[in-house]
Amino acid sequence: MKKVLITGAAGFLGSHLCDRFISEGYKVMGMDNFITGDKKNLRHLESNPNFEFIEHDVTQFIKIEGELDYILHFASPASPIDYLKIPIQTLKVGSLGTHNLLGLAKAKKARILIASTSEVYGDPLVHPQSEDYYGNVNTIGPRGVYDEAKRFQESITMAYHRFHGLETRIVRIFNTYGPRMRLNDGRVIPAFMGQALRGEDLTVFGDGMQTRSFCYVDDQVEGIYRLLLSDYAYPVNIGNPNEITIKDFAEEIIKLTGTAQKVVYKDLPVDDPMQRRPDITLAKKLLGWEPKTERAEGMKITFDYFKSLSKEELYKRDHKDFKRYINK
Template identity: 70%
Template sequence: MKKRILITGGAGFLGSHLCDRFINEGYEVIAMDNLITGDLRNIEHLFPLKEFTYYNHDITKFIHIPGKLDYILHFASPASPIDYLKIPIQTLKVGAMGTHNCLGLAKAKGATMLIASTSEVYGDPLVHPQTEEYWGNVNPIGPRGVYDEAKRYMESITMAYHTYHNVDIRIVRIFNTYGPRMRLNDGRALPAFFGQALRGEDIVLFGDGSQTRSFCYVDDLIEGIYRLLLSGYTLPVNIGNPSEISLRDLSEEILDLTGHTGKITYKPLPKDDPKQRQPDITKARTLLNWEPKVSREEGLQRTYEYFRSLPPEEWVKSPKEFYSVK
């Protein structure tokens, strides 16, 4: 019989790529998403397949899946600063109540559960690069706290279910990921730069642009998650690309790629914005024999081609238009 896997947030950026990967690997895939930030266009190509099922459901409510379930991938969560500033309560609830419901389902089904944690658990880090042993520097009551603490709680309750209920778990700490199916206006730097270039606007940098990020192309991330799920390893693992770049340098690369002639302008740095972000991927290399393969040059080109293929009205859509709740 085919293995069955539930992917929460299955219509989102990463969730939809995971649906594709596990369909291609011969799994029966169940995608669950309430479409607060997800988009059915990301998975509509899978609807004709008998191996694919979609449920429109809010996982902060009780989850019922009939039949056996081998794996749960918990990727339901708002994932950008605009998201958690616009819908902070939903962000906290999906990290707490949603994770609790998924873990209860995993326990009942005897399923392995993988949770999508994030580099945001490290906050504005005082250790560089960030290893899995670093506990982080997080402001729990700052504007980013609803997301950071939701992910930290998610890790805690998942480990508790592993310790006390013997649920088989995986914890992936995802660093900045990009690629096709990102929302162009979701507030994160890389799609924001592309959107501004497509609209012919100035490129906006916050602070002086010296803050760094480490961008991993989505195909590489999905490969790392797949290997982690099948690894048997139950402690957190960083999955990301250690190639660090300042946001100023990234903006210049995107200007060169797009041929945009606009200038770079500056605005104040948001509160608690991390100054540095770079994963130590020693564990991923050692345990999973994984490391990123796609260069930033190639990944940015693929991403630009995707954004450019969107209808022009998507280029100018306001972020608030992506929300179905208030």
């Protein structure tokens, strides 16, 4: 059996990737330190003989015994609430953590896929965003800790590819949603659905005319899987090009949830991108990939998941106590 290490395994995307690789016949080693991940996302794998879990912070030296075929680096805070509370840890997981994993891949002669993000494009001046666009990022703004961590991550990955001949893959992930998302983590979909389930008005920042493009998790995982097994070393956008304004999306959520809330408007956060839409021409050509799940179908599945959560989870505003990471 081929062996794959997945960091950030207890997170939303990481846990779905663990499921996919196990279903494909791989031996999966999951790694997480639970800063933002949740043990419940992996509970269904605890008795699976092809799954092994290691609790570890990837910013510390990583030692894995035996052979390793693939590494998928998905460890990172990914929501504004998280990376604004632990900015230094966010920068470290993108820099030190990535350096450690690239070194491990080199030592094991393993192929490594790095999870980058559409945030490398910043508040884009080009629309839709294609892989050859360099972005418009405020390096010293509050979001810079995440944006620049990911941009550095791409740079050091390409340096290892060019200098050491390491087999690398880089996926630029656009907004993704589905079961196991964390409620109240500051991202659009869980924020709206959480507010709807609690009977609160839906909060839209700015005038609501900013756009996002939402990709269902199964489609995202399929694109990542195909990219890993491809022969392409450079960044590839994986996302859904079906674009919608936040205002219209809030109305969709109200209709989906059958609630009577209204939309309320607040000031737009600093450097919040006004447009997000992937150009997936490259993914179509290289991977034969494009999303298959219609937003209405994916949102229904996601809402049903959130409805199944306990009352405690529904009203819990902060997932973690970040105090132990503040000075690290």
